[in-house]
Amino acid sequence: MRGEFDFINFVRRQTEKKQRPSGLAMGIGDDAAVVTARPGNTSVVTTDLLIEDIDFRRHWTPPRLLGHKALAVSLSDIAAMGARPRWTLISIGVPSSVWKTNFPQEFYRGFFALADQYDVALIGGDISGTPDRIVVNSTVIGEMKQQRHVLRAGARSGDLIFVTGKLGGASAGLRLLEAGGQAPDNHPSSRPSKRRGFNARELVMLRQLSPTPRVGWGIRLGEQRLATAMIDISDGLSSDLTHLTQASEVGATIEVERIPVDPLVEQVGMKNHEALALALHGGEDFELLFSVRPRNRARVPKEVDGVPATLIGEITDEAGRLQLQEGGRTRVLKPQGFVHFAGRGPSQK
Amino acid sequence: MRGEFDFINFVRRQTEKKQRPSGLAMGIGDDAAVVTARPGNTSVVTTDLLIEDIDFRRHWTPPRLLGHKALAVSLSDIAAMGARPRWTLISIGVPSSVWKTNFPQEFYRGFFALADQYDVALIGGDISGTPDRIVVNSTVIGEMKQQRHVLRAGARSGDLIFVTGKLGGASAGLRLLEAGGQAPDNHPSSRPSKRRGFNARELVMLRQLSPTPRVGWGIRLGEQRLATAMIDISDGLSSDLTHLTQASEVGATIEVERIPVDPLVEQVGMKNHEALALALHGGEDFELLFSVRPRNRARVPKEVDGVPATLIGEITDEAGRLQLQEGGRTRVLKPQGFVHFAGRGPSQK
Numbered sequence: 001m002r003g004e005f006d007f008i009n010f011v012r013r014q015t016e017k018k019q020r021p022s023g024l025a026m027g028i029g030d031d032a033a034v035v036t037a038r039p040g041n042t043s044v045v046t047t048d049l050l051i052e053d054i055d056f057r058r059h060w061t062p063p064r065l066l067g068h069k070a071l072a073v074s075l076s077d078i079a080a081m082g083a084r085p086r087w088t089l090i091s092i093g094v095p096s097s098v099w100k101t102n103f104p105q106e107f108y109r110g111f112f113a114l115a116d117q118y119d120v121a122l123i124g125g126d127i128s129g130t131p132d133r134i135v136v137n138s139t140v141i142g143e144m145k146q147q148r149h150v151l152r153a154g155a156r157s158g159d160l161i162f163v164t165g166k167l168g169g170a171s172a173g174l175r176l177l178e179a180g181g182q183a184p185d186n187h188p189s190s191r192p193s194k195r196r197g198f199n200a201r202e203l204v205m206l207r208q209l210s211p212t213p214r215v216g217w218g219i220r221l222g223e224q225r226l227a228t229a230m231i232d233i234s235d236g237l238s239s240d241l242t243h244l245t246q247a248s249e250v251g252a253t254i255e256v257e258r259i260p261v262d263p264l265v266e267q268v269g270m271k272n273h274e275a276l277a278l279a280l281h282g283g284e285d286f287e288l289l290f291s292v293r294p295r296n297r298a299r300v301p302k303e304v305d306g307v308p309a310t311l312i313g314e315i316t317d318e319a320g321r322l323q324l325q326e327g328g329r330t331r332v333l334k335p336q337g338f339v340h341f342a343g344r345g346p347s348q349k
Numbered sequence: 350m351r352g353e354f355d356f357i358n359f360v361r362r363q364t365e366k367k368q369r370p371s372g373l374a375m376g377i378g379d380d381a382a383v384v385t386a387r388p389g390n391t392s393v394v395t396t397d398l399l400i401e402d403i404d405f406r407r408h409w410t411p412p413r414l415l416g417h418k419a420l421a422v423s424l425s426d427i428a429a430m431g432a433r434p435r436w437t438l439i440s441i442g443v444p445s446s447v448w449k450t451n452f453p454q455e456f457y458r459g460f461f462a463l464a465d466q467y468d469v470a471l472i473g474g475d476i477s478g479t480p481d482r483i484v485v486n487s488t489v490i491g492e493m494k495q496q497r498h499v500l501r502a503g504a505r506s507g508d509l510i511f512v513t514g515k516l517g518g519a520s521a522g523l524r525l526l527e528a529g530g531q532a533p534d535n536h537p538s539s540r541p542s543k544r545r546g547f548n549a550r551e552l553v554m555l556r557q558l559s560p561t562p563r564v565g566w567g568i569r570l571g572e573q574r575l576a577t578a579m580i581d582i583s584d585g586l587s588s589d590l591t592h593l594t595q596a597s598e599v600g601a602t603i604e605v606e607r608i609p610v611d612p613l614v615e616q617v618g619m620k621n622h623e624a625l626a627l628a629l630h631g632g633e634d635f636e637l638l639f640s641v642r643p644r645n646r647a648r649v650p651k652e653v654d655g656v657p658a659t660l661i662g663e664i665t666d667e668a669g670r671l672q673l674q675e676g677g678r679t680r681v682l683k684p685q686g687f688v689h690f691a692g693r694g695p696s697q698k
Contacts, residue, residue: 025391026500029596031429031581032395032491034498037386042374046381047488049440049475080380091398091486126398126486137440137475137486139396142381149383151375232380247378 007104008127014112021086021121033123035087037143044142044149046077052133056209060177062185063103065209066136067110073234074140075118075213076286080232082150082222083142085120085215091137093130118215148222152247155229155291157317161252162300162309164214164287166262167237168275171282173208176201176268183209200267207262211286216305218288226299227290236281240289241322242335248291251318254333256326260310281336291315356453357476363461370435370470382472384436386492393491393498395426401482405558409526411534412452414558415485416459422583423489424467424562425635429581431499431571432491434469434564440486442479452483467564497571499639501596504578506666508640510601511649511658513563515611516586517624520631522557525550525617532558549616556611560635565654570639575648579639585630589638590671591684597640600667603682605675609659630685640664 012028020027025034037043050070052058071088078085090111094103115122120140177183183205184198198206214232221227231244237259245252256276265275288309292300300309316323322333361377369376374383386392399419401407420437427434439460443452464471469489526532532554533547547555563581570576580593586608594601605625614624637658641649649658665672671682 025498030500031426031579032393032432034391034393034430036391036495042383042385043392044381044383045436045438045473045488045490047438047440047473047475047486049442049477049484049486051442051477051479051484053480054442054478077380081383083381087394089394089396089488091396093398093400093403093484124394124396126396128398128400129403130400130484131402131482133480133482135398135400135442135479135484137396137398139394139438139488141394146385149374151379230380 010105011108011122014108015122018121021119023086024121024123027121027123033087033089035123035141040146041143042146042149044078044081044083044144045139046074047137047139048073048077050136052135058134060183061209062183063106064110064185065183067107068114068210070136070138071111071114071140072211072213072286074138075114075120075215076211076232076234078140078142079214079218080230080288081142081144082148082218082227082230083144084219085118085140085142087123087141088115088120089124089139090122091126093128093135095130095132095134098134099129144222148225150222150227150230150290152229152231152244155244155248155250155315157250157315158294159228159291159315160294160297160311161254161289161291161313161315163233163237163260163289163312164217164309165285165307166260167233167285167287168265168278168282169204169207169262170211170284170286171278172262172265172268172270173204173206176205177208181205200264204264204268208284211284213286214288214307217307217309220301220304221290224299226292226296228293230288230290233285233287233289234283236283236336237289238280238322238333239335244289244291245315245322246320248315249319251316251321251323252313253316253323253325254313256324258310258312280333359454360457360471363457364471367470370468372435373470373472376470376472382436382438384472384490389495390492391495391498393427393430393432393493394488395423396486396488397422397426399485401484406526407483409532410558411532412455413459413534414532416456417463417559419485419487420460420463420489421560421562421635423487424463424469424564425560425581425583427489427491428563428567429579429637430491430493431497431567431576431579432493433568434467434489434491436472436490437464437469438473438488439471440475442477442484444479444481444483447483448478493571497574499571499576499579501578501580501593504593504597504599504640504664506599506664507643508577508664509643509646509660510603510638510640510662510664512582512586512609512636512638512661513566513658514634514636514656515609516582516634516636517614517627517631518553518556518611519560519633519635520557520627521611521614521617521619522553522555525554526557530554549613553613553617557633560633562635563637563656566637566656566658569650569653573648575641575645576639577642579637582634582636582638583632585632585685586638587629587671587682588684593638593640594664594671595669597664598668600665600670600672601662602665602672602674603662605673607659607661629682
């Protein structure tokens with residue numbers, strides 16, 4: 001890329017090659033984008049900041065996976081509202097040394113691969129230089145029928161607690177990366193079917209670097225009004241369950257045996273109790289945690305997009321109390337928010 | 350502030366103190382915000398990244414004015430679409446040393462002062478640490494009746510060219526700041542009526558640090574379908590007129606005598622030709638540049654919110670050709686994009 005204008009034109013051409021989505025009157029190339037929601041629909045909006053040396057390290061993050069992750073974390077928020085993602089705006093700041101590499105193209109390659117998978121259109125953004133570090137901010141706008149959004153508040157005593165996918169992989173992957181692990185940089189996309197051929201170490205590193213947002217699950221749970229409350233697991237099960245129960249003014253009991261600990265975590269050499277700790281407290285798995293009325297239990301899909309959901313416990317009426325049940329014994333579960341390697345602060349994620 | 354959670358609660362309380370705007374189902378405190386556009390309305394969305402030592406210097410930028418400016422640049426984009434701003438999300442990253450000061454509160458004080466002035470509601474954002482520099486990303490969503498948005502494309506030969514306010518002040522202010530000028534940090538808001546008591550040097554520095562987006566003008570021009578094309582002046586008149594004429598596939602002739610050069614620029618000691626150069630090529634005045642059909646000339650308001658608009662020239666059919674007319678002589682006007690002090694790149698602004 002010769003300069004930033006060339007690059008904006010490159011990105012714009014990428015978006016113009018695609019079919020214009022319905023509802024988009026103006027995309028990249030004016031002062032702002034112009035979009036219209038479908039009649040009777042409501043919009044959901046989220047924004048996430050990723051900062052080098054806080055949220056990621058450049059030397060262990062292939063640019064394509066950073067482009068993927070920047071979008072993935074915001075798509076996960078939209079899924080957690082029960083909405084369908086439609087539009088995205090992305091701001092990137094890169095130092096001039098990085099600008100001259102293939103970083104920008106690779107970043108957008110990863111970004112568009114994920115966006116295209118879910119028919120999310122890039123409609124705007126900002127591009128800037130920075131003195132030394134990379135910074136990315138993603139904004140995603142989703143849509144759903146009015147009154148169908150799923151908040152963190154809404155869980156009632158007796159509701160069943162489900163979680164999608166498997167837990168603990170992303171934080172196990174972070175440990176391997178911190179210990180010098182090298183992630184594959186030829187990872188084509190987030191589709192699980194494309195993940196064949198990677199070994200367990202590579203797969204857990206990809207769980208950290210290239211999380212798959214549960215977009216299909218979010219849409220299904222929202223459209224069918226199945227979830228009474230929902231949150232995505234970005235800070236860790238214990239922390240995010242705390243957020244959900246606090247917002248709903250309830251408590252919860254989780255059965256240890258039911259927690260879907262990612263089997264990869266033990267395969268990469270961690271002990272059973274370490275794997276459980278990562279599943280409980282590790283962050284960035286970006287799975288969905290949701291509650292369902294007992295009468296709707298049978299209506300919860302076995303899986304969506306090949307990803308199952310697991311019943312792990314029950315909402316109780318003891319507001320503020322989280323419990324772990326294991327072999328007839330019950331102990332208190334304290335939220336142990338996953339603290340990222342450089343003191344990443346809490347966010348609205 | 351003890352920590353970031355306290356701060357998020359502080360910001361959330363600020364938003365909850367205000368009356369809940371119609372159309373807002375969920376603001377800060379869930380995975381995403383939930384908003385509904387008014388029936389028959391269309392949304393416009395813009396996002397802008399501000400990076401320390403690229404877009405601003407910490408030592409000359411009072412935090413309150415940074416909060417103001419972060420929102421102002423995005424509000425200016427919304428105005429340039431002819432829309433009414435409604436919602437905003439703000440991401441801020443600050444190093445821990447700054448976190449411990451009154452920076453966050455002051456930043457939001459400036460932010461909310463401007464947001465409240467135009468009834469724009471803060472509905473989300475992200476907060477993060479950074480290793481050393483401050484970074485801010487603002488997103489603003491506006492609304493207008495369907496088909497009322499004003500693009501850069503749409504100007505036709507014969508259309509009259511207007512610009513709001515006065516030009517050159519922001520870049521003159523930047524020169525003073527670069528030369529060690531000290532801006533007042535007790536500047537309460539962007540309302541011009543509150544600017545009494547400042548001298549000319551302080552006022553031009555405030556033009557740079559605390560620009561006033563032309564929100565009222567944008568709404569008026571959009572609602573009355575007066576502007577055939579519009580852009581905000583962020584890169585400078587010559588550059589932004591180039592953007593408008595390129596998008597419209599037309600040319601333009603500007604009369605030098607009509608350009609509303611900010612009289613403050615000469616008052617702070619710059620020569621007449623320097624002032625004109627800043628008015629033509631200096632950036633960040635955030636005035637609106639728009640074209641109007643000749644038959645609608647009398648319908649253009651004399652002023653909106655106390656800010657006049659000035660007729661400065663005419664659209665021509667010579668696509669790609671910009672001309673300056675002065676005392677019967679005509680010369681070619683080349684875009685000389687204002688390059689910020691550390692090589693700020695172009696953006697969608």
